[in-house]
Amino acid sequence: MRLWPKMLIHKIMLCLFVSGFLTVGFIYLLAFLMGPPKLAGDQSTIIYDNAGAVIGEERGTHTSTWLELDDISPIVIDATIAIEDQHFFEHSGFDYRRIVAAVLKNATSLSLKEGASTLSQQYARNLFLSPEKTWSRKFKEAFYTVRLEMFYSKEEILEGYLNTIYYGHGAYGIESASFYFFNKSVMDLTVAEASMLVGIPKGPTYYSPLNNEENATERQRLILRTLLEKEILSEAEHTAALEEKLVYSITPEDPGPAPYFRDHVLQEASILLDLDPSTVRVGGYHIHTTLNSDFQQQLEADIRNTIQDGSDIETSAVSMDPYSGAVVAMVGGRDYRKSTYNRAVHAKRMSGSTFKPFLYYAALHYGYTASTQLMSKPTAFAMEDGKVYQPSNFNGYYANEPITLAQALALSDNVYAVKTNMYLGPEKLIETAEQFGLKGNFPAVPALALGTASVSVEDMTVAYGMLANNGRSISVYTVEKISDRNGKTVYEKKQDKAVQVLDPKKAFILTHLMTGMFDVEMNDYTAVTGSSIANNLTRVYAGKSGTTSSDSWMIGYSPSIVTAIWTGYDDNRPMQIVAENSYAKEIWARFMEAAHEGQAQDVFAMPSGVVGLPIDPTSGKRATPDCTQSRIMYFEKGTEPRDYCTEHEYEESEDDRGLFEKWFDVFF
Numbered sequence: 001m002r003l004w005p006k007m008l009i010h011k012i013m014l015c016l017f018v019s020g021f022l023t024v025g026f027i028y029l030l031a032f033l034m035g036p037p038k039l040a041g042d043q044s045t046i047i048y049d050n051a052g053a054v055i056g057e058e059r060g061t062h063t064s065t066w067l068e069l070d071d072i073s074p075i076v077i078d079a080t081i082a083i084e085d086q087h088f089f090e091h092s093g094f095d096y097r098r099i100v101a102a103v104l105k106n107a108t109s110l111s112l113k114e115g116a117s118t119l120s121q122q123y124a125r126n127l128f129l130s131p132e133k134t135w136s137r138k139f140k141e142a143f144y145t146v147r148l149e150m151f152y153s154k155e156e157i158l159e160g161y162l163n164t165i166y167y168g169h170g171a172y173g174i175e176s177a178s179f180y181f182f183n184k185s186v187m188d189l190t191v192a193e194a195s196m197l198v199g200i201p202k203g204p205t206y207y208s209p210l211n212n213e214e215n216a217t218e219r220q221r222l223i224l225r226t227l228l229e230k231e232i233l234s235e236a237e238h239t240a241a242l243e244e245k246l247v248y249s250i251t252p253e254d255p256g257p258a259p260y261f262r263d264h265v266l267q268e269a270s271i272l273l274d275l276d277p278s279t280v281r282v283g284g285y286h287i288h289t290t291l292n293s294d295f296q297q298q299l300e301a302d303i304r305n306t307i308q309d310g311s312d313i314e315t316s317a318v319s320m321d322p323y324s325g326a327v328v329a330m331v332g333g334r335d336y337r338k339s340t341y342n343r344a345v346h347a348k349r350m351s352g353s354t355f356k357p358f359l360y361y362a363a364l365h366y367g368y369t370a371s372t373q374l375m376s377k378p379t380a381f382a383m384e385d386g387k388v389y390q391p392s393n394f395n396g397y398y399a400n401e402p403i404t405l406a407q408a409l410a411l412s413d414n415v416y417a418v419k420t421n422m423y424l425g426p427e428k429l430i431e432t433a434e435q436f437g438l439k440g441n442f443p444a445v446p447a448l449a450l451g452t453a454s455v456s457v458e459d460m461t462v463a464y465g466m467l468a469n470n471g472r473s474i475s476v477y478t479v480e481k482i483s484d485r486n487g488k489t490v491y492e493k494k495q496d497k498a499v500q501v502l503d504p505k506k507a508f509i510l511t512h513l514m515t516g517m518f519d520v521e522m523n524d525y526t527a528v529t530g531s532s533i534a535n536n537l538t539r540v541y542a543g544k545s546g547t548t549s550s551d552s553w554m555i556g557y558s559p560s561i562v563t564a565i566w567t568g569y570d571d572n573r574p575m576q577i578v579a580e581n582s583y584a585k586e587i588w589a590r591f592m593e594a595a596h597e598g599q600a601q602d603v604f605a606m607p608s609g610v611v612g613l614p615i616d617p618t619s620g621k622r623a624t625p626d627c628t629q630s631r632i633m634y635f636e637k638g639t640e641p642r643d644y645c646t647e648h649e650y651e652e653s654e655d656d657r658g659l660f661e662k663w664f665d666v667f668f
Contacts (some may be wrong), residue, residue: 352546471502
């Protein structure tokens with residue numbers, strides 16, 4: 001093997017050295033030309049409701065209480081430098097000794113666990129960069145570090161770091177963390193409390209005493225030992241800190257109005273502006289939204305007043321204008337301080353019987369009417385794979401005789417639904433669901449009619465909204481207008497032209513069928529599914545409830561508002577407490593009644609080509625004066641029943657005849 005000449009090796013090394021020197025020189029020159037970066041980010045972004053009232057001020061990763069370095073406890077400063085960056089006042093942004101040590105340690109352990117970031121690097125990373133771990137981000141981090149060190153003193157950098165670093169649980173900055181964990185200012189912290197807080201930023205989840213007290217205590221002891229070794233603490237102070245029992249007085253910052261909605265607004269705004277959400281937060285924007293604050297407060301109050309204290313069941317809700325697609329209220333969970341996960345938008349849950357309206361919309365296309373009858377009794381369906389599928393009704397109740405589509409929807413008969421799905425074919429139901437804007441890997445199985453599809457609350461709100469607006473497309477949104485810090489409008493919502501997606505006649509007929517769940521006159525072998533809240537409703541609504549072992553839904557609408565409520569457990573455990581199955585309906589009823597208070601009665605507009613007739617709900621035929629019950633039902637012209645009900649014709653009883661007639665029968 002031929003060895004490279006020494007001269008060539010020297011030239012290569014010289015080229016690499018010169019290239020490296022020029023690259024570093026270029027970075028410093030560019031940093032100088034760009035000038036000093038901002039230490040506290042840009043302006044706060046303000047979010048407004050639909051009436052122009054402020055509902056939020058977003059500060060990104062910056063504390064709302066910026067402290068000068070002189071106002072921060074010396075023990076916090078000393079402990080931070082001792083554990084995070086011992087050579088902070090000696091290096092120029094990069095601790096090359098730590099970098100070399102970290103490289104050697106990672107090489108021997110065959111890992112990348114050992115880091116060597118200085119406080120300046122951490123500050124640059126948190127102030128300017130997104131959290132992804134890439135080489136480009138590492139380069140940017142180095143560049144911003146150079147700029148910080150070039151234009152600011154060590155004291156200014158340290159002050160900025162302590163005011164912006166993340167301490168977990170939504171607390172940015174040492175003052176916010178101090179109040180969150182101990183409900184006191186940073187200047188009032190004991191040595192033990194300060195050393196506990198200082199240990200958290202290395203891994204806010206891993207080292208938070210609220211998440212893992214063992215890890216947090218171990219790191220606190222390391223910090224206290226380091227302070228002792230550096231003679232910042234005396235033996236007595238060290239011992240006292242170790243022996244002090246910490247008492248946490250958790251005082252999370254009030255998230256403010258509609259926190260889940262505001263998070264969703266920021267996500268939507270970031271897409272509209274093609275910016276990172278963190279950039280939008282500190283961009284000084286003014287974002288005007290669709291939120292009706294009165295509706296939002298009402299929805300949150302109804303949830304609090306309905307769900308029992310102590311229950312850890314979760315809920316989510318969306319209320320929307322079905323014509324514009326504007327979200328007027330949104331709840332993503334019961335307590336934003338415990339969980340920022342927006343279940344209304346991101347969670348996919350089994351829909352249960354709330355999926356049935358899509359099935360019956362398809363059925364109306366294939367010849368069904370409100371009067372179409374199918375047998376309601378225990379039924380076993382033979383599958384193509386040789387297996388047998390036998391759906392069951394709630395509580396095992398069956399009519400054991402034919403029932404109409406109107407009854408099947410009002411009573412939520414499962415056998416009727418599965419028979420219809422088998423008749424149409426499950427693929428037809430999937431196609432129809434897609435017409436309603438629902439997309440997913442839906443199973444083409446008979447049970448899909450009973451809601452085995454997993455969907456989001458927001459998507460179901462939009463789907464039902466299409467029925468409320470007579471079948472037109474909906475683009476759901478939360479942002480009306482965005483202006484920049486100078487007042488210039490950079491985005492304004494233009495109302496999308498609605499496309500007629502559904503047949504308006506069938507949408508209206510289905511809507512009226514869905515009012516039956518609240519009509520106790522439709523009670524039969526079991527009560528209508530909305531009977532528990534029917535007496536609390538003062539106007540006509542259309543809707544459908546749905547229940548699985550771990551999910552409870554109520555979705556319904558008036559001509560002006562559509563609202564979906566979901567309740568269940570995040571871990572999908574079964575709802576075993578009876579009251580839990582009624583929460584969604586109760587919240588929905590309370591909210592819808594309050595949202596319509598003071599408004600004139602409104603009705604669903606009937607399109608041309610539809611006729612309404614009094615129908616006997618049991619026979620599905622035209623009602624007569626002899627029928628004990630009748631209900632106006634709607635049909636496309638030409639499909640209405642021709643026959644009159646004969647099941648309740650008057651039969652003369654023995655007691656109805658006179659004395660003469662009775663004696664006449666005896667003798668003659």
